[in-house]
Amino acid sequence: MTQSVQTSHDRFASFADFYPYYLSEHRTPMCRRLHFIGTTLVLTVLVLAIALQNLWLLFAIPVVGYGFAWVGHFFFDRNRPATFSHPFYSLLGDFVLFRDMLVGRIRF
Template structure:
């Protein structure tokens, strides 16, 4: 694989690495839990819970890559861009933009029937 130099190159690659709806779904679960933990920690002052955000997010993401997508998470090669893209993917899902983004990235209809 050639090295990716820009985020605009990375985003379509990231989506292709998340081509199966179940993979994206498990990412959404982890991201939502991470955001929930952040909100809870901020409102209760339980700052010791903040590392649990990463545990929740990465656990579901990495398990989905192992069990569903059967590929190596992009986090290991592009950690910052992957972190950013996980939130971008989550918000594209929430706003209904995911089908359009998947199409632009070349993810086939059969593998992306769900957001």
């Protein structure tokens, strides 16, 4: 009998199913703020890399993005980032959270 390996998307049928879980992992305002700062820096570095035509800047994207987010998880929410178990949904969740904070759906 073969044992199947569970993929990161097996637990959630869609991103819409995942997002409430994602939000539950970002309970404290400081964790959400740090995610917002990290995502802002990711977008800024991306724009700079394109404007300056400097692809080396792209190496800074995971550092600034995950650096701020993981500080929020480890020191404020005291949980394990969803990136470790759901990398694609988690990345999408970062941008949806960013948008939801920008438009006021989720509080800073």
